[in-house]
Amino acid sequence: MSALRPLVLLGSVTLLLAGCADPSEPAGASTGTSSATSSAAAPIAKNAALAAKVPAALRTSGIKVASDVSYPPMDFFASDNKTVVGAEADLDKALGTVLGVRVTVVNVPFDSILPGLQSGKYQLGVSSFTDTSEREKVVDFVTYFDAGTSLLVPAGNPKALRPGGDSLCGRTVAVAKGSTQALVDLPARAKTCKTPIKVSTFPDGTGVNLAVTSGRADAALADSPVAAYAAKQSGGKLEVTGDSYGNAPFGIAVPKNSELTGLLKSALEDLKASGGYQQVLAKWGLESGALDKFEINAAS
Numbered sequence: 001m002s003a004l005r006p007l008v009l010l011g012s013v014t015l016l017l018a019g020c021a022d023p024s025e026p027a028g029a030s031t032g033t034s035s036a037t038s039s040a041a042a043p044i045a046k047n048a049a050l051a052a053k054v055p056a057a058l059r060t061s062g063i064k065v066a067s068d069v070s071y072p073p074m075d076f077f078a079s080d081n082k083t084v085v086g087a088e089a090d091l092d093k094a095l096g097t098v099l100g101v102r103v104t105v106v107n108v109p110f111d112s113i114l115p116g117l118q119s120g121k122y123q124l125g126v127s128s129f130t131d132t133s134e135r136e137k138v139v140d141f142v143t144y145f146d147a148g149t150s151l152l153v154p155a156g157n158p159k160a161l162r163p164g165g166d167s168l169c170g171r172t173v174a175v176a177k178g179s180t181q182a183l184v185d186l187p188a189r190a191k192t193c194k195t196p197i198k199v200s201t202f203p204d205g206t207g208v209n210l211a212v213t214s215g216r217a218d219a220a221l222a223d224s225p226v227a228a229y230a231a232k233q234s235g236g237k238l239e240v241t242g243d244s245y246g247n248a249p250f251g252i253a254v255p256k257n258s259e260l261t262g263l264l265k266s267a268l269e270d271l272k273a274s275g276g277y278q279q280v281l282a283k284w285g286l287e288s289g290a291l292d293k294f295e296i297n298a299a300s
Helices: 037-041 056-061 087-099 110-118 180-190 205-213 224-233 260-274 276-283
Strands: 012-015 063-067 103-107 139-154 172-176 198-202 219-223 238-255
Touching: 063 087, 063 110, 087 103, 087 260, 087 276, 110 139, 110 238, 139 180, 139 205, 139 224, 139 260, 172 180, 172 205, 180 198, 180 219, 180 238, 198 205, 205 219, 205 224, 205 238, 219 224, 224 238, 238 260, 260 276
Parallel strands: 063 103, 172 198, 172 219
Antiparallel strands: 012 103, 139 219, 139 238
């Protein structure tokens, strides 16, 4: 994240999905983003059989996807600060194309997305949610990507921190509010620390990264693709140290018993068969996170 964006920027960016090319290319997003957009979108087309199964009301109104648009390379704003780009944004668009439905991405604070799905405000949540049994109590998930957790530190790692062991004990560690790192990882680590970890929680990824670059935090824990991208875009201020750990699938969050759940799984399978799924990931250098199969509630 190379620029500070508003922490809460409510509103929506509508992506009209009729097999068209990306509305914008993020400047310098990552290796591979300079490839022709039309080539990435070429195999993605409407599946008439699946589109016919989309509920009539949604065919008319479109689908609202809640996402924390502060999480490059998964979701972030292009240089116009309006257009949502990123791997998940491209996947949203591709799924909309397959299902023949308009998709609107709504920028929502991460920890407000699941409550918004429960209340019916949004139909989907696509924001690097790790599919966990705890979250499955309130929403269903359709898996689409594999990721772990990485440790992000100042360049040179001056405090010799490591993702394993007890080197984070007594340190200030930044995490995103509502993230797996905040809810699961750090509480588990705290049980083995003689000197407590000082947890610094932020509403979004931008705040997490700035805490480390400004010296307010000694390190940050974040999803592996996000940490790698932050280091790459930091101008040499940040680096990832050690290996990622705790790999688990990300899932599209869907309200319990939604008609969209099975359709999304089928749409992902259609994308994989056509090559569109692989091309979306390749555009952002995320091929290593591709799943061999897509599952509903994989943590159960």
